[in-house]
Amino acid sequence: MSNSAVITPVSISRPETGEYAAYYDRYISLISGTDILGTLESQRRQMLLLLSGRHESDADIRYAPEKWSVREVLGHVCDTERIFTYRALRIARGDRTPIEGFEQDDYVRNAPSREPLAEIIDDYIAVRRATLTLLRNLDEQAWTRRGVANNNEVTVRALAYTIAGHELHHRRILEQKYFPAT
16 A cells, blocks of 8 residues: 555535625636636646746737736736635634625736736746645535625635636636737
């Protein structure tokens, strides 16, 4: 018998209607299956593949004048994941205090505007690693614990699926509009 640990996929059932605001279905519906931890880990690799070999000048690409730059999109993904993971932490720990919302455009507008692309990629890696560390260590009851965020009831598992769906939404935009295959 081997001493190596065998890691099996964790099956967290999909959030049901009523566990999140209807608006977030646009993200949750993008995620298939029930291995949310595996999905989050796989996404990290997929995003790194998309961004590997990019030049600093790529960070300022906009597919239209009024759209965010690559730098802003990645910063937005990181900020949003941090906020949603913070919400998951508070709710998982049984904090019943309502959590305020946030205005994404204010966050983008007030983010560092010249942070090097490599540092934003490093930030994405660190944020995703922290998200996975938190979620991997939740007990079964924590996943279905409910709290209020942005005036809406939400479960921890709905937040995890929203994080994954939000990242996938923006990665697809990066793939299709910023870095289309040539």
